[in-house]
Structures are given as structure tokens and as C-alpha cells.
Amino acid sequence: MPVLTAELARPAWSIPVPWRVTAARREVHDIVTLDLEPPGLAGFSFRPGQFNMLYAAGVGEVPISISGDPAARGPVLHTIRDVGAVTHALCELEPGQVVGVRGPYGNSWPVAEAEGRDVVLVAGGVGLPPLRPALYHLLAHRHSYRRIALLYGARTPADLLFTDELATWRGRFDLQVEVTVDAAVGMWRGNVGVVLGMIARAQFDPANAVAFVVGPEIMIRFALTALDEAGVPAERVFLSMERNMQCAVAMCGHCQFGPFLVCRDGPVFPYPAVAPWLSMREV
Amino acid sequence: MDSLEPLLRDHEFFRGLEPAYLALLVGCASNVVFREGSFLFREGEPADRFFLLRHGKVALEIAGPGHGALIVQTVPEGGIIGFSWLFEPHRWQFDARAVELTRAVALDGVCLRGKCQQDTRLGYDLMQRFARVATQRLQATRLQLLDVYGRAGAYR
Amino acid sequence: MASITSGGRSLVMARASLDTLLDVLRSRGFRLVGPTIRDGAIGYDDITSSADLPAGWTDEQDGGFYRLRRRDDDALFGYNVGPQSWKRVLFPPSSLLWRLREAGGEAAGPSDEPADRFAFIGVRSCELHAITIQDRVFIGGNQVDPVYASRRDGAFIVAVNCGQAGQTCFCVSMDTGPKATAGFDIALTELLGDGEHKFLVETGTELGAEVMAEVPHERAAAADTARADHIVQHTAASMGRQLETGGIKDLLYANFEHPRWGEVASRCLACGNCTMVCPTCFCFSVEDVTDLTGDVQERHRSWDSCFTMDHSYIHGGAVRPSNRSRYRQWMTHKLATWIDQFGTSGCVGCGRCITWCPVGIDITEEAAAIRAADCRIPDEGGAGGQP
Numbered sequence: 001m002p003v004l005t006a007e008l009a010r011p012a013w014s015i016p017v018p019w020r021v022t023a024a025r026r027e028v029h030d031i032v033t034l035d036l037e038p039p040g041l042a043g044f045s046f047r048p049g050q051f052n053m054l055y056a057a058g059v060g061e062v063p064i065s066i067s068g069d070p071a072a073r074g075p076v077l078h079t080i081r082d083v084g085a086v087t088h089a090l091c092e093l094e095p096g097q098v099v100g101v102r103g104p105y106g107n108s109w110p111v112a113e114a115e116g117r118d119v120v121l122v123a124g125g126v127g128l129p130p131l132r133p134a135l136y137h138l139l140a141h142r143h144s145y146r147r148i149a150l151l152y153g154a155r156t157p158a159d160l161l162f163t164d165e166l167a168t169w170r171g172r173f174d175l176q177v178e179v180t181v182d183a184a185v186g187m188w189r190g191n192v193g194v195v196l197g198m199i200a201r202a203q204f205d206p207a208n209a210v211a212f213v214v215g216p217e218i219m220i221r222f223a224l225t226a227l228d229e230a231g232v233p234a235e236r237v238f239l240s241m242e243r244n245m246q247c248a249v250a251m252c253g254h255c256q257f258g259p260f261l262v263c264r265d266g267p268v269f270p271y272p273a274v275a276p277w278l279s280m281r282e283v
Numbered sequence: 284m285d286s287l288e289p290l291l292r293d294h295e296f297f298r299g300l301e302p303a304y305l306a307l308l309v310g311c312a313s314n315v316v317f318r319e320g321s322f323l324f325r326e327g328e329p330a331d332r333f334f335l336l337r338h339g340k341v342a343l344e345i346a347g348p349g350h351g352a353l354i355v356q357t358v359p360e361g362g363i364i365g366f367s368w369l370f371e372p373h374r375w376q377f378d379a380r381a382v383e384l385t386r387a388v389a390l391d392g393v394c395l396r397g398k399c400q401q402d403t404r405l406g407y408d409l410m411q412r413f414a415r416v417a418t419q420r421l422q423a424t425r426l427q428l429l430d431v432y433g434r435a436g437a438y439r
Numbered sequence: 440m441a442s443i444t445s446g447g448r449s450l451v452m453a454r455a456s457l458d459t460l461l462d463v464l465r466s467r468g469f470r471l472v473g474p475t476i477r478d479g480a481i482g483y484d485d486i487t488s489s490a491d492l493p494a495g496w497t498d499e500q501d502g503g504f505y506r507l508r509r510r511d512d513d514a515l516f517g518y519n520v521g522p523q524s525w526k527r528v529l530f531p532p533s534s535l536l537w538r539l540r541e542a543g544g545e546a547a548g549p550s551d552e553p554a555d556r557f558a559f560i561g562v563r564s565c566e567l568h569a570i571t572i573q574d575r576v577f578i579g580g581n582q583v584d585p586v587y588a589s590r591r592d593g594a595f596i597v598a599v600n601c602g603q604a605g606q607t608c609f610c611v612s613m614d615t616g617p618k619a620t621a622g623f624d625i626a627l628t629e630l631l632g633d634g635e636h637k638f639l640v641e642t643g644t645e646l647g648a649e650v651m652a653e654v655p656h657e658r659a660a661a662a663d664t665a666r667a668d669h670i671v672q673h674t675a676a677s678m679g680r681q682l683e684t685g686g687i688k689d690l691l692y693a694n695f696e697h698p699r700w701g702e703v704a705s706r707c708l709a710c711g712n713c714t715m716v717c718p719t720c721f722c723f724s725v726e727d728v729t730d731l732t733g734d735v736q737e738r739h740r741s742w743d744s745c746f747t748m749d750h751s752y753i754h755g756g757a758v759r760p761s762n763r764s765r766y767r768q769w770m771t772h773k774l775a776t777w778i779d780q781f782g783t784s785g786c787v788g789c790g791r792c793i794t795w796c797p798v799g800i801d802i803t804e805e806a807a808a809i810r811a812a813d814c815r816i817p818d819e820g821g822a823g824g825q826p
Binding site: 013014260261264282 | 536537576577580581582583584585692695696721722723724725726727728729733736738740743745750751752753754755758759760761763764768772775776778779780
């Protein structure tokens with residue numbers, strides 16, 4: 001495979017920088033986490049909720065949420081679901097191989113705005129990776145927040161991500177973790193049911209809470225209704241949107257969602273801004 | 284069974300119930316305990332009571348050859364299990380298994396059915412409460428059915 | 440880019456001096472691109488002299504209709520706009536973003552290759568606005584596109600004020616013409632008649648004035664200026680179409696489920712012609728390729744259209760699979776969401792989408808139909824709100 005070099009005459013928006021894979025972990029059958037390191041001592045920082053464009057040589061480029069700790073030094077984590085040619089190529093990478101990276105792009109979860117309040121994190125399926133950096137931040141500044149609840153739903157127990165970490169988090173006294181699946185076999189001792197059903201049981205004061213929601217769009221809409229019924233003000237509910245993304249720099253027009261460009265105005269949006277557009281089909 | 288009155292009165296499901304009706308319900312109520320792995324009811328059995336879970340977790344499941352038991356929903360503490368007591372043919376459609384040690388209040392459905400027929404106001408009140416829970420379960424079930432976390436096209 | 444210098448004096452130059460102007464530009468290293476007849480239409484291509492211009496030709500346009508017709512004079516700019524716009528030069532239909540070669544190669548981008556400096560000859564006011572609109576997308580955001588920037592930075596613009604309005608023109612409605620007021624180095628108004636053929640010349644930049652200093656000219660007489668004004672006013676008064684823009688963003692936002700979308704969808708072929716000819720449409724797709732050995736990797740970009748099924752594809756399907764939603768996307772983007780995304784309307788009223796639609800769908804007619812049956816207004820006898 002050709003060696004990509006980081007020395008470029010003039011950086012242009014489309015040119016990826018070669019990063020090296022330092023670790024590749026298969027989380028569940030179709031999801032892999034890649035630990036990537038930038039070349040040399042290049043500094044890289046990101047805010048929770050942002051994403052990188054990952055380029056698999058000659059195959060293509062896709063937006064992937066950064067799923068690691070924004071405060072950690074060292075490799076930058078990206079959790080990828082194998083759904084097409086590019087993600088498949090990325091999921092097959094081994095340590096030592098090279099990936100093209102450009103980013104970070106997008107805005108971030110409003111962790112500052114959530115300070116002093118209860119925080120409810122609602123993640124569905126492969127929505128947990130983009131939310132995990134926010135949780136890391138909240139836990140690293142635990143005293144700045146009141147109660148924190150992580151509500152996570154997946155398809156089946158075999159699809160649950162980061163189960164070791166979930167167990168560790170569950171062991172904390174200052175964090176409520178509720179996990180559920182849509183379907184399970186009899187040996188499963190956990191919850192079966194939709195994630196929004198756990199909102200009613202999460203411990204938080206709706207009048208003084210902030211909610212971060214991410215997952216498939218249908219699930220997001222159900223969760224928004226459940227949060228509304230629970231009494232969380234709409235302006236303190238934030239969700240992460242997804243659309244076709246190619247340039248990530250607000251030029252190619254693909255990520256349009258009504259009046260918004262998801263790569264520039266999102267992917268995190270306050271609920272009131274997107275509410276009228278979410279309820280319309282094919283926008 | 285004096286200890287059951289505050290329990291029922293304070294339970295979300297019975298909020299706003301007239302005190303006279305509450306007393307009636309208390310008369311039909313009893314404390315029950317299920318060891319881990321035991322069944323609150325089995326598919327096909329007569330549905331003659333319903334349960335308020337005080338402590339523990341119950342799995343609604345159904346079993347078939349080749350795949351064992353499949354859980355469709357778990358009900359947590361504070362939840363309510365059992366609608367089939369209220370509607371013909373009064374038979375359970377699923378198994379309900381205690382996933383862990385579970386304490387519940389069991390309410391005698393046969394007795395309550397009789398009282399509902401005598402006092403239709405009571406019947407209407409209970410019907411509203413159960414209809415609400417059934418609707419919530421239906422919405423949740425539909426969302427589960429959509430298999431939103433599945434691969435694209437999994438549902439289609 | 441160029442901004443008008445205040446108090447730019449008007450000049451007059453003879454028709455023959457136009458060739459001198461072109462020679463001066465060429466000698467200064469500009470590559471001349473201007474209107475010329477090609478494939479039965481007037482398009483923008485390399486030119487060398489005024490002999491390449493469509494002298495004595497005009498265009499007849501209407502919904503789904505375009506023909507060239509002979510004029511009874513020799514006007515050099517006696518037509519409106521053809522299927523192409525200047526975006527074909529500034530934002531080429533296909534371009535290489537970067538190339539990477541094996542072992543130690545650097546990713547070479549097109550900014551590493553010498554760029555031509557273009558002189559655009561005959562840019563209409565609507566097109567000046569279209570260029571400004573595309574500037575906001577390609578060089579006005581957080582990132583700058585090097586392909587667009589390198590072509591734009593050096594471009595010298597000779598604008599032309601339209602001497603006639605086309606049947607599909609509505610620049611007056613969009614406040615984008617017909618008179619060029621900013622964004623040019625030189626602006627010409629063709630004055631033809633009474634045995635004379637000359638141009639009123641306005642300079643918009645110092646460079647424009649510098650260039651004109653090398654071209655034979657005189658100060659404009661009051662009569663010349665008045666005549667040019669009169670021509671522009673006449674053009675403004677004879678627009679072929681009109682579009683009411685008052686509150687159009689809110690109008691369209693409130694009518695996303697209007698039955699009209701289904702109606703136009705039954706006519707729309709989703710051919711994407713409108714997006715190809717539109718001077719502001721900017722969607723592009725990015726494609727990564729390798730050669731057979733895998734040693735050379737390239738990233739290309741090419742024009743894309745929101746009318747394709749691929750445009751909105753995310754895991755497993757398109758967000759906009761129906762004709763209805765794709766037409767709605769195009770039109771609401773052009774007239775409404777563009778305003779929130781980039782601060783201006785996306786439409787300059789050039790009428791190309793109307794002319795080049797094979798079935799003659801007319802954006803002004805669609806906007807009027809929705810306004811006439813605005814779902815926000817209570818039913819007063821039949822209109823609006825029907826499934």
C-alpha cells in the first residue's frame with residue numbers, strides 16, 4: 001500500500017493526513033474500534049460529538065464519530081459499523097496500517113451548558129460511540145454536574161457495545177446506568193424493552209435537566225416525545241443528526257437537512273431548531 | 284392486610300382512585316413472593332389475577348422448539364403485569380418468569396371482574412388505567428418491531 | 440474581488456476598440472472566455488477576438504424552448520443567457536482534488552499546478568450575482584476550495600448590461616439586474632443605432648481603469664449615458680417572468696406538505712437539467728479511485744444533482760426517494776433554505792431552469808401557485824389543506 005506523507009505544500013480541505021492504526025478491537029460482530037495516531041508529534045484535539053472523515057486507500061471516505069476521551073493523550077478512538085464498502089475496509093484494518101484522516105468537523109455536545117444540572121444521556125444502538133466522549137467529559141468534571149444517567153438500548157445482548165466499561169460505570173455510586181435490548185433469549189438477565197421506557201425510571205429532575213440523544217432517527221423521535229412527557233424543556237434537549245456527508249466542509253451540499261448543513265451546523269442540534277423538520281418526511 | 288393499603292394507594296397505577304374502590308382492591312390483594320426462576324404465570328393457564336411488582340424483575344417470554352425462551356419484555360420494579368384477566372378468554376398468552384427474587388402484590392382478577400360488573404364506574408376506571416398501560420406497551424412493542432438498530436433493510 | 444470605485448467615470452469606446460480591449464487583456468496574460476455559438480446555442484468558450492462573438496444573433500427562450508434567431512443588426516451581445524454559466528469555468532464539472540503516487544510521493548493538489556488567469560467577457564448582472572453566491576459557498580466558509588479560489592482570484596470580469604430581456608428572465612424580481620452594479624472590472628452597455636456602434640464603458644476597479652487606459656476611448660457624453668440608462672430601463676420593464684419574493688422563505692417553510700409538490704412531481708422527470716444549467720447550483724460528489732496497480736490514488740469531484748437517488752443516500756436508502764421530495768428539495772433550497780444556509784437567496788432570476796426543463800416546469804409559476812393557495816391562510820372556498 002502506498003505510503004501517504006504528511007508533508008504537503010499547501011493543505012487543502014480534501015487532503016487526508018496519514019494516521020497509523022495502533023489497535024483494532026472488534027466490539028461486536030459488525031462493529032470495530034480503531035485506535036488511530038497522528039504522524040509525528042502532531043497535536044490533535046476534539047470536542048465530544050465531533051467526527052473525522054476516515055479515508056480507506058482507494059476505496060473511499062466516510063464520516064466516523066470520535067468515540068474516545070477528549071482529554072486523553074495518545075491514540076484517538078473511532079468506532080465503526082461495517083455497513084458498506086468503505087466501512088468494511090476500515091473494519092478490516094490491522095495495527096500498523098495507515099488510514100487517511102481529516103478533521104475534526106462539526107459542533108459538539110453542549111457540556112458547558114449542562115453544568116450545574118442533571119444530565120440524561122440517551123443512546124440507541126451505534127449511537128453510544130458519539131455520546132461516550134461526552135460521558136468521559138462529564139465524569140472527568142463530575143463535581144460540575146448533578147445527577148448523571150446513561151440510558152442505552154441495543155438490538156440484542158450480543159450487540160451491546162463497551163460492556164466492560166458499562167459494568168465499571170454501573171459500579172459507580174454517582175452514575176445511573178440503565179441498559180436494555182429490543183429482544184433477547186431466556187438467559188438474558190437484563191432488561192428487554194425500548195430505551196425510552198427507561199426515561200421514566202431515570203433519576204433526574206426534569207425541570208433542571210439537560211438531555212443528549214443519539215441513535216436511529218425513529219428512536220430519536222420517540223425519545224424526544226418521552227423526554228417531553230417527562231417534563232424536560234425542549235430547549236435543553238440536544239440530538240445528533242446524520243445525513244449523507246462527502247466534503248464535511250459545507251461545500252458539497254449532501255448533508256442538507258432543511259435549512260441546516262449537518263457538517264457545519266451540526267451534528268448536534270437543539271431540539272427546538274430541528275423540531276419542525278424532524279416531523280416531515282423525506283427532508 | 285392493612286400494610287397493603289398504603290402500598291396500593293401510593294402506587295402510580297392507582298393514583299386518584301376513590302378511597303372506597305381502593306379499599307375494595309385491598310380486599311382483593313395479597314402479598315406474593317417468587318423465587319428467581321419461578322413463574323408468575325404460564326402461557327395457556329387461566330388468567331385470574333394481575334400483579335404490581337414491588338421488588339425484582341419479571342421477564343415476559345415465550346418458548347419454542349429450537350430456540351428456547353425469547354424475552355419480549357421485562358417489567359421492572361413498580362411495573363404492572365397482566366391484562367388478560369380483564370378480557371376474554373382470560374388466558375395468559377406468555378410466560379412470566381421472575382428473573383430475580385421478586386416480591387409483588389397479587390390482585391384477584393376473578394373477584395374484581397365480578398365487582399366491575401356490579402359497579403360499572405369501577406369497571407370504567409380500571410379499564411382506563413389498563414388501557415393506558417396497554418397503549419404504552421403497544422407503542423414500545425411497535426418500536427421494537429421496527430428493529431431500528433438492525434441493518435438497513437432488516438425490517439423490510 | 441473587485442468592488443466598484445466610487446465616481447467611476449463613464450467612457451465610450453468604438454466597436455472596433457473592443458478588439459483592442461481583448462488584445463490588451465491577452466497581452467496581460469489572461470485567457471479569454473466569452474460567448475460563442477456552439478451546438479446550436481450560445482455558450483462560454485475560449486475566444487480570441489470579437490469575430491468569435493455571436494454578432495447579429497439573438498436567442499428566443501421559453502419554458503422548455505431555446506432557439507437562436509438572426510437579428511436585423513450586428514449587435515455583439517444581443518441575446519440573453521445560454522445553457523452554460525460561468526460556473527463551468529470557476530467550478531469545473533469534473534476536477535481532480537489530489538493525486539497520490541507510490542513510495543514517498545506527495546499528495547499533489549491542483550493548487551500545485553499553474554492556474555490560468557481568466558478574463559470573462561460578457562458577464563450579465565444575474566451572472567455576477569451568481570458568482571458572488573457561489574463565492575460564499577466555495578471561498579466564504581471555514582474552508583476555501585483551492586480549485587475555485589485559484590480560478591476566481593485572478594479572474595478579470597468584463598460585464599455587459601443586457602439590451603433586452605428574455606422570455607424566461609426575472610432578474611428584476613430577484614434584485615439581480617439587469618444593470619451590473621458591482622463585482623466587475625469593466626462593464627459595457629452596447630449602443631447600436633443611428634449609424635453608430637459603440638459601447639458605454641464603466642470601470643469598477645483600478646485594474647479595470649488601468650486596462651481601459653490602453654484602449655482608445657473618449658469621455659461619455661450625457662446623451663450616451665442617458666441612452667444606456669434608457670436601454671437598461673427598457674430591459675427591466677420587459678422581463679418575461681416575475682417572482683414575488685416577499686416572505687418567500689416563510690411561505691415555503693410553511694408549505695412543505697402543499698399538494699402542489701405532488702402535482703409538479705407528476706411532470707418532473709428528475710432529469711436534473713435545471714441543476715446543470717443553474718449558475719448557483721453547487722452540489723458535487725467526491726469519488727476516490729486507484730489505478731489498476733493501486734499505486735496511484737486520486738480523489739475527484741464532479742457535479743452532482745439533488746435529483747439523483749444517490750444524493751441523499753444514508754445506510755440502506757435515500758432520504759428522498761420520491762420525485763416529489765426531490766423537486767421540493769431543489770426548489771425550497773434555491774428560494775428558501777439557501778437563505779438560512781448562506782445568507783442570500785440561491786436564485787438570480789436567469790431563467791435557465793425554465794428554458795432547459797424538457798417539460799417546461801417554471802419555478803416562478805410553482806412559487807406563485809403555492810403562494811396563491813398558502814396553507815397558512817384559512818380555506819376561503821376550496822384552496823389549500825387538502826391531502
